[in-house]
Amino acid sequence: MSALSGLLDILKGDAQADRVVPRRGHSVRLTLFTSGAMAFLAVFALALSLASGRLADRWSEALARSSTIRISAPAAQMEAQIWAVLEVLEQTPGVASARALTEQEQRDLLEPWFGPDLPLEDLPVPRLVEVIETAEGYDPDGLRLRLAAEAPGAVLDDHTRWRRPLVRAAERLRSLGWISMALILGSVAAMVTLAAQSALAANVKVIRVLRLVGARDHYIARAFVRRFTLRALTGATVGTALGMIAIALLPSAQEEGGFLTGLGFAGLHWLWPLTVPILSAITAFWATRAAAFKTLRSLP
Amino acid sequence: MIELQDAAYGYGGGSLLSDINLRLAPGSFHFLTGPSGAGKTTFLKLCYADLQATSGRVTLFDQDTSEMSRDEIAHARQRMGVVHQDCEFLDHLPLSENIALPLTVAGRGGVEQDGNLSELMGWVGLSARANALPPELSGGERQRAALARAVITDPDVILADEPTGNIDWEMSLRLLQLLVELNRMGKTVLIATHDLALIRAAKAQVSARVLRIASGRLQLAGADL
Structure with missing residues (x-):
């Protein structure tokens, strides 16, 4: 099962294959909740990262082109x-x-x-x-x-001394935002892996029966992979929507804030959060796939 | 079709089966008997590659099972019907879907499934239980369902582990009749059982070889059967 055909299978679905794995189990709620919560946090990390980027650009541009001469x-x-x-x-x-x-x-x-x-x-x-x-x-x-x-009596202050650390701090903040995104996706992968392993362990009898009637590992894995991928997608979609609403409801930066920029999305940046559910689903797909095949290979 | 050459199986330093030599030719009918714990189930598991021989060679459809990939083993199992002693089912699916499971996993659902399924369920007397869940079935019903599941794909080989263990004599004979008919259609049949009456009933209808496992070795059973 190549990655592409695997993802296409996920989208296409197989009603009968889906039914061979029971739907019960706490892993359903666990996956939905955690992927939703992670997506919510990912939206904030994304907002932080993009806002920091704007801040760094603004400081860099605005301060780089002005300087002051002090005359005593x-x-x-x-x-x-x-x-x-x-x-x-x-x-x-x-x-x-x-x-x-x-x-x-x-x-x-x-x-x-x-x-x-x-x-x-x-x-x-x-x-x-x-x-x-x-x-x-x-x-x-x-x-x-x-x-x-x-x-x-004139002293030139070209803002370099204090501009550089500020720009560096903003850029560092932007990097931290992206690192947070990566960590959140890593956490999604870890959580989905644990949930999938739990589901696989709870369904050893089901897997055994399927193997004995001639089911290939791909067939069995697909049932689990599709289920966890769709759960992660659903949870992440809800979490992303809530995160975007929360960001939209944040108070905008006041004039008095001076150098502060609003923590939020501007213009086309509002499209960025839409990648969170997709990335969560892709992460869940790979995590479940790896967990499923590892478990299946350990069974006769 | 299935061949064991000097096959042995053991665990924990002990040997359960040794020096097993047997060739299940296409269209043959074999009984495997022996006392409880003699290794009948293990023998069958070697035959459908659920276990690998610790020495010797087991060949399944001309392929050495120790060299077969998991997909190749799965594909080989699609050509076999196996009735397990414990008759495991998917408890969340109704009986009809459980019986059709080998067709479903082989991607042969739909019309073929519908046609064979209703006929087969009627034959094993489970039409009225089509929507029942496995935990609701009696031991006998489970065994009949297991046999129906094993033959629904029209397999080349049928391996049955104590298929009549929990059912009455009348139903045992009906199941035996089904297996005999399948054998007459060219299917290879191997039944592990300790039910000598069933073996005698079968020998009256079909030319069957009776094998016995004793002290971990396979022997041709004597004329006492």
């Missing part, structure tokens, strides 16, 4: 240094645009920490210049050297 200078020299920095930036290849943040913008940035009515003019707060890069980007080391020469 005595009040009398501040304006001159700002102009010097803007002039340097204007002549720097790879810089798309640059502008100094207004006092109001700086006040807005600091307000979450210091509260409203911050007397910014009385504090030695550095001024910030926002730099937007072109797609090619600029040479940060060269820019630092020129800034040191033209505006000694």
Whole structure:
């Protein structure tokens, strides 16, 4: 029985072959429940993985193309240094645009920490210049050297130091999501194998009678494989549906969340969970098939 | 068809059967007798490859059973009808489906199954019990059902282990009659039994060889039968 013909047999079915194995047994409920629960968890793992991917892409893209120059200078020299920095930036290849943040913008940035009515003019707060890069980007080391020469109080922060760990963390989270998916499928395989072995052990007499009247191992295995595959498919379909509903009902990310992205699916990503029942069924097919043939070979 | 050459079977260091030489030619009729525990059931199991000889050679349809794959053994069993001593059935299926099981597993269901089944169930007197589940059957009914299941595929060889153990004499004769008729149609028959009266009744109708297992060896039974 090749894998393809085996799967086609599963879909086609054989009413008489299905009847030779009794339907009773706790393995029915066990398989349905566990595959359903695993599918529910798999949907969340998938959502986590896809959301982490979006987060990593967003951080990577948004942060990679902007940087900040901080200017610390005595009040009398501040304006001159700002102009010097803007002039340097204007002549720097790879810089798309640059502008100094207004006092109001700086006040807005600091307000979450210091509260409203911050007397910014009385504090030695550095001024910030926002730099937007072109797609090619600029040479940060060269820019630092020129800034040191033209505006000694200017310090370039290209976000690299804190951007990299963030992007790496998001990518790691995405990998963990996929690893979770793999572990869940592995758990489905282990659970189906145990349930199938239990069912096979409970039906040794049935198998013996079938062998003695001339049933081939494929015929006997098919009855078990079809049953467990369909159970896993049914349970996983229900679990996936519930998982998708739960994801859809999650509150969306608020503006205040800032960098947070909503844990959920976006656009075509909603199609991804539909693969969970199919993967569960394929996993159950192989797990039951392996368990069935192993058990059958141990019998005369 | 079935041939045993110097076949032996033992377990745990002991020997149950040894130096067994027998050829079941097509169309032959054999009885196998001997005391309980002599090894009659083991002998039959060697014949349908449920057990493998620990030495010697058992040939089934010109194939050495020790070299046959599981599929080949299954295929060979589809050409054999076996009546087991314990008459095991699938307890969740009605009797009619149990009797038709050899056709079902061989992929020969449908019209062929319907035609043979009703006729055969009538012959063994189980038409009224077609929908009964095996646990609801008496010992005699189970044995008749087991014989019906063994012959429904029109097998080349029929092996029966104490087929009349739990049924009355009248039904025993009817079952014997069926086996004799099948033998006249060219089927090879081997019956393990300790029922000497049944053997005598058969010898009146058909040319049968009677074999006896004694001390683990196969002997031709004497004229006392």
